[in-house]
Amino acid sequence: MSDISMQDSRYEANMGDYFALLKPRVMSLVVFTALVGLLVAPVPVHPFIGFVAILCIAVGAGASAALNMWWDADIDRLMKRTATRPIPSGRVEPGxxxxxxxALSGFAVVLLWLATNFLxxxxxxxxxxFYAVVYSMYLKRSTPHNIVIGGAAGAFPPMIGWAVATGGVSIESILMFGLIFMWTPPHFWALALFVKSDYGRAxxxxxxxxxxxxxxxxxxLIYTIALVPVALGLGFTSIGGPVYLAVAVVMNLWFLKGAIDISRRDDAxxxxxxxxxxxxVFKVSxxxxxxxFLALLLEAALRQYGIGGW
Structure with a gap:
C-alpha cells in the first residue's frame, strides 16, 4: 500500500475523541466539588468571576487527564477498562x-491567576x-500506595474553590480536602477488587x-473507619450544620457497613x-x-435564609 493510501485510510480524530481525553466523567466530579468549595465559602464571588474560575478548574482537570492518558497509553492498551480510550484505540496521536x-494547563492556570488570585x-x-507527574509518572507504577498518596490530586478542587473566594486556606477547606483524600483509597480499592486481572496484566x-x-x-475497612471522623468533623465547622451531619451519619454508616461486609469475604x-x-460498595462510594458535598451546598443555601448552620 502506498504512503498516500495509508494516509487516506488513517482515522481522523473528531471533537468527541479530543473531549474524551479530558475524562469528562471525572471532570464532572471535580467541577462539582470545586463549585461547592466556592459557594460555601464565607466571601461572596461575582457570578462571572465564579464561572471563569470553575471553567479554569475544569479545564485544568481535563488537561491533567490528557497528560495522564499520554503517559499511560502503554498500560491503557493492556486493560479492558481503558483499551478504548482515544490513544490506545488509535483515534488520537500521543503527541x-x-x-x-x-496548552490547556497553561491556559487554565494563567487565566485563573488573572481572574482571581495567586493562591x-x-x-x-x-x-x-501532582496528578500528571507525581502520580502518573512515579507513584502509579512504583508503589501499592499509589492511590493513597495520589488521591491528593482529586482532593484539591474544593480547596481551590475556597481559595478563589477567600484567597486563603482554612480548617473548612482542609477538611473538604481530607474528606476526598480519605475517601479515595476505599473507593478505588473496591474497584480494584473486581478488576484485579486488568491491573495485573498491565x-x-x-x-x-x-x-x-x-x-x-x-x-x-481501615481507611473507611479513618474516613468517618473526617466526614463528621466537617459537620461541626462553619459550613456544616444539622442537615449535613444527618446526611454524614447515614452515608458513613452505609459505607462502613459495606466495608465491613467486604472485610468478611474471601475469594470463593x-x-x-x-x-x-x-x-x-463501589457504587455506594x-x-x-x-x-x-450536596449537603454542604444545602447548608449554605439554608444559611441565606438564616436557618442553616449551628
Whole structure:
C-alpha cells in the first residue's frame, strides 16, 4: 500500500475523541466539588468571576487527564477498562494529547491567576503537576500506595474553590480536602477488587496485586473507619450544620457497613456472586461523596435564609 493510501485510510480524530481525553466523567466530579468549595465559602464571588474560575478548574482537570492518558497509553492498551480510550484505540496521536494537555494547563492556570488570585492559581498548577507527574509518572507504577498518596490530586478542587473566594486556606477547606483524600483509597480499592486481572496484566502495583485480596479488604475497612471522623468533623465547622451531619451519619454508616461486609469475604464468596458486594460498595462510594458535598451546598443555601448552620 502506498504512503498516500495509508494516509487516506488513517482515522481522523473528531471533537468527541479530543473531549474524551479530558475524562469528562471525572471532570464532572471535580467541577462539582470545586463549585461547592466556592459557594460555601464565607466571601461572596461575582457570578462571572465564579464561572471563569470553575471553567479554569475544569479545564485544568481535563488537561491533567490528557497528560495522564499520554503517559499511560502503554498500560491503557493492556486493560479492558481503558483499551478504548482515544490513544490506545488509535483515534488520537500521543503527541496531540501531550500538546493539548500542556496548552490547556497553561491556559487554565494563567487565566485563573488573572481572574482571581495567586493562591488559587498555584493550587491548580500544583494539582495538575501532582496528578500528571507525581502520580502518573512515579507513584502509579512504583508503589501499592499509589492511590493513597495520589488521591491528593482529586482532593484539591474544593480547596481551590475556597481559595478563589477567600484567597486563603482554612480548617473548612482542609477538611473538604481530607474528606476526598480519605475517601479515595476505599473507593478505588473496591474497584480494584473486581478488576484485579486488568491491573495485573498491565503490571500496575495495585494493592490487590502486591499484597493480595485479603489485605486489600482489610485496608478498605481501615481507611473507611479513618474516613468517618473526617466526614463528621466537617459537620461541626462553619459550613456544616444539622442537615449535613444527618446526611454524614447515614452515608458513613452505609459505607462502613459495606466495608465491613467486604472485610468478611474471601475469594470463593467473591467468585460465587461475581463480586456483587464489591460492586455495590463501589457504587455506594460514588453516592457517598456526592451526598456530602450536596449537603454542604444545602447548608449554605439554608444559611441565606438564616436557618442553616449551628
Amino acid at each position: 496531540e494529547a501531550l500538546g493539548i494537555g500542556m 488559587a492559581a498555584f493550587l491548580l498548577a500544583f494539582t495538575i503537576f 503490571g500496575v502495583p495495585m494493592l490487590t496485586e502486591t499484597h493480595g485480596r485479603d489485605a486489600t479488604r482489610r485496608q478498605v 464468596a467473591c467468585e460465587a456472586d461475581k463480586h456483587k458486594v464489591e460492586i455495590n 460514588l453516592y457517598y461523596l456526592f451526598a456530602h
